[in-house]
Amino acid sequence: MNLDVIAGLSLVVILTLAGLAVWRPLVGRAPRLGRRVVCLGVALLVAVALVGFGAYRLMNARSVQLLGHEVASVTTDTKVVALTFDDGPSGAYVDAVLADLRTYRARGTFFVVGSTAEQEGPALRALVASGQEIGNHGFSHARLVFVSTGAVAREVESTDRVIRAAGYLGPILFRPPFGKRLLSAPYYLWQHDRTTVMWDLEPDSIRAIADDPRAMAEYVAENANPGSIVLLHVWSRSRSASRAALPLILRALTNKGYRLVTVTELLNGA
Ligand SMILES: [Zn+2]
Structure with a gap:
């Protein structure tokens, strides 16, 4: 259907x-x-x-969905922000990304693509072993619009299996590829009581600053609020600016008194 x-x-x-x-x-x-x-x-x-x-x-839309539980940020007085990472993972950069997070005692939420994660088993296991939150970003990264609920189920469930096979035990949140969904995906996620996670800040999607790590960090520091969810892309070769921005973003937010938590921690009132 x-x-x-x-x-x-x-x-x-x-x-x-x-x-x-x-x-x-x-x-x-x-x-x-x-x-x-x-x-x-x-x-x-x-x-x-x-x-x-x-x-x-x-x-x-970042925060309108017809069915099911969706979150783009959380209302809180506590100075917490969740950094989220889409796509990947990649063995080429996982050590550097984890080292940055460790330096600032930060944990991130990684929305992995099932087919990539399957090929990049060691990188996925490294994320799991270091206590990061793992989320589901579909198996093939196809847009989940004008597709059947069966196709949505296949995308979501095959990715869940890859994540579980890496030993991840926590809740698996979902983020639709390209942030796109209409009715089939929300319906499936609602039926299966899954939370959809969007974002309120996406520095590396803003063309004017996406090549400038310092500008991206400034943008995040200026615009982050308690409960913000930040989207970053660090896994492809072309995203060197985002990788360079990560430690700057971590430093800027830490200097402003923010703690970097996972999305589940944010939802649980970290
Ligand atoms: Zn993506």
């Missing part, structure tokens, strides 16, 4: 009917056939545009 498609088509039908209902009083009681066809066409176009716009906003 493809909930995303059903929801989209239902909305088109509803909006078309609503459009016609509004149009009718404006153009008279019994429009001629030609006019009627024009009315229907316009109403349909408006409906499709509205649904497209609404669906796009919804699948990219």
Whole structure:
């Protein structure tokens, strides 16, 4: 069953009917056939545009989801921030990333891609062994929109298996690839009582500062609030600026009195 498609088509039908209902009083009681066809066409176009716009906003929204528990930040008075790392992991950089975290007594939350984590077993096990939180970022990193709930289940559950096989015992939070979801993914996650984790700060997605480690650290220090969730990408070769920013971000937040905790700690009121 493809909930995303059903929801989209239902909305088109509803909006078309609503459009016609509004149009009718404006153009008279019994429009001629030609006019009627024009009315229907316009109403349909408006409906499709509205649904497209609404669906796009919804699948990219950081803190709106139709079903299930989703979090982009936490309301707290305690000075805690969660650093989260998407994709990967990679054996090429795991030691450096862990060393940075250790220096600042920080723990991170790593949303790993199942297929990558399977190939990078030692890196995943190193994250687990050092007490990091491991989250699920899908198995193939495919966008989970306009897909069936069965496809969502396969993406999520095969990644869970890889994470458990590395000896990870904690709760496994979920972050959709590209932060995109519509209805199938939220429905599946709601049915399985899984929490979706988004973010409120993403320094390395801001083009103007993404190549400048110092600027990224300043941005995070200036914009972080108690309970913020920061998204970083440190695993690909092209992300050297993000890797260089990590110790600067850790230092800047620590200097401002923040403790760096995992997302689960944040949710549990660390
Ligand atoms: Zn990703």
